[in-house]
Amino acid sequence: MRSYKHIGVKPTECERSCCLRVDHLGVRFGNDEILKDVGFHLHCGELIALIGPNGAGKSSLIKAILGQMPHTGTIRFHTAGGARLKPRIGYVPQSPSFDKGDPVSVLDLFVCSISGYPVWLPIPKALREQVRACLARVHGEDLIDKRVGMLSGGELQRVLLAMALEPLPHILILDEPFSGVDVEGERQLFALLDEVRNSYDLSILLCTHDFTTLSLMDKVLLLQKELLKAGTPEEVTASEEFQKLFSVTGGNGGAA
């Protein structure tokens, strides 16, 4: 039943590829069971989507992986060489809408998060160069002096992605990266994610409500408290569980 864990990579190859391995993960909130016996593997270079209705436990799963939520079960990571270590995780959180008048520029946001240099003092050239180099990874060098309140949804996601890539992580996790992003921005962002995973050989896990992008993923995890279904996008979207949850044919809001 768990054979789907290794789509794309045969079980024996798991040792040779870097791998984040989640086993029997459970999360409880008082008496409520939020997650139960969740298990999957995430290999480098893979792009995996986490989907599920609201309240399915997607955020809890992400928080557990980030180490921000107590859980049962294990989350382990080993590199391609087999070394076990605590993975460095780059996280792109869901964004609040910024105040348009916010006097915080992209450079400021970067300096605040990647450096200890006080953001209210004149910023040294070297630090500015470092930020520019980070932004170059997402083709966003020209955004450096823009105020965050003036960024479009797509630009903001690129900036946050650039931030998550510094320092370069083993795993990249994105929370609803396509929300608030228009169609063109979505296409660009996706191309960027594809470029990132190929150039840096890292794994990407993103949770999304946007099913139009599912076909571009390597693997899809359908979550509702438990892992209901996991596999290729085609397998998951065609599955009974998916149809039932999202009532794709009925279109009555998933009541089915």
Place this chain on the structure above:
Amino acid sequence: MQLWYSLVDLLPFSWAEPGSMFFMKNALLAVLVISPLFALLSTLVVERGMSFFSDALGHSAFTGLAVGAFCGLSDATWPAVALAVGFALLFTWVERRSELASDTVIGVFSATAVALGIFLSTLDGRSFTKFNSLLIGDILSVSPEKIALLALILVLVLVLWATQMNDMTLSAVHPALAQSRGVRLSVQQALFNCAVAVVVTLSMTWVGLLVINSLLVLPGAAARNIARNMRQYTLFALLGALVCGVGGLLLSYAIGSSTGASITLLLSAYFFVTFAFRGRRA
């Protein structure tokens, strides 16, 4: 102080004559210390959307002074500081635990603090009059020792800002991102609230309860109208506070008005001028 007095003696004002009007010279120095102090705090008060909270803290500082007086202390400054810090921490805690919107929580705390202060200071039919000076403040009564204390606080705030400003800004702008970067939001919140509490309480006697919040909000609010980044934001807030602070003091001397109110009015003017130019930035 001697060095300061000889420096001021060089100024071309009637009160700057050597050997006289020391209260005015003290007040000028106090303004030069208080203005940057409040300007620095105001950038974050505005950025974090906490202007109402700082107002409530002012009220708790008043309560602290009233409690001190009630207990018969001649100098209630330190008990008041302790009480304000306790209030700030309690507030931080309640706000995190409570489901209420933060302005509701502040309203509850603010009302409680004022009521307690007035209750204690008028108990046994005492007169409230002696607290009037706290409401309006009197910067001309500041002593060199108190200026030294305020200068020390300014240095501490500068150190706090140099080490914590990044985390504080990040947690104000994007809490989820800050958290994922290992910033502990509640610690930042508590630290900042305590800084505001200490500064507000210590400067209350000279600035006055009614004016203090304007000093905590206006420099930041005005700078925010025109700043394109955090450096400009800090700089405009500092410059505005200094110019309006000194200007307000001189103005109040010239026309005999309340110093705190004069400074506040100049700061308001600064706000509306920058407001008119807010569209100019990119």
